[in-house]
Amino acid sequence: MKFEQSGEKSDSQNILARVAFEKNGFAPELHHGVPTVGVPMTTETEPGFHEVFAASGPVVAGKEGNLVYAVDGRHLFCSVQVSERDVYRDAARIAYDSAFELATRLGYPNILRMWNLVGGIIDENADGMEIYRDFCAGRAEAFALWAGRILHIPAATGIGTRGNGVYLYFISGRADAEVHHLENPRQTPAYHYPDSYGPKAPSFARATFTDGILYISGTASIIGDETVHKGDISGQVDVTLENIATLISTENLGKVRPEGGYTLQDLDLIKVYVSRPEDIPFVRSRCKEVFSPDARVVYLNVDICRPDLLVEIEAIVQ
């Protein structure tokens, strides 16, 4: 799996799938045979960009119900949109359930990385429950239903959008792939968060390491299970970066990667989510100091899954 970001559409040869970051989203579809989903993550004034998943072999793409997918012999890409509704729990469970059914049937049960883009993430649903908690409940139910068949809970991002409804996309691998899901010693595993954060805990690992590629989940200013530096963007950026540094350190990643760990200088394909637009210049300048000048970094102004979180950062090392 190779992963790219570009301002332009690339040649459709050898492409497993494409995610278009733009002002208005669109449900996943086959575009010239390539699974393509549009996610409403940018503002009027930002240029959009595309995330491209490169294929490692001949691609077979298809549509089944709401699912749009492609396989290349080693990986499955699958995307589904859940349209805006009063309550998401059942629809989220059904979307995941149908995706997991497809993934296992096609022989790609090893989920490697998921992105969950949740419109109105910190707004209330029709029952007065925060939409993120509502979504997490349905997602957790689906993982519970598939426990033992879908191979473990992967790295993920759960984040707001500038639109409505939920956009879900993921990549998975073969059952025999060597896959390591990592936790962070500074943070409570999200699937063990107490129920003060919602009826069912979030289903994600802090990182997934497979095939020489490290997928770092959305990471925020959380120590244990608590948000730290509330209202303080500088403190939150520092804790977020420290969390990532610990996660990818030789002490932690080195347990599964024989060559050891990484530093922040190794990160690439970085997404920096910032909830208050006025914080973007500060966050950008801090990131410039700590990331490699060669790293591809995008900044997205969206809500984060707790109202007190101001920044969240994900990345890939490949």
Ligand code: 3EB
């Ligand atoms: C956190 O650590 C911050 O629900 O899929 C980060 C990554 C977060 C993934 C998800 C949520 C998710 O709890 C939020």
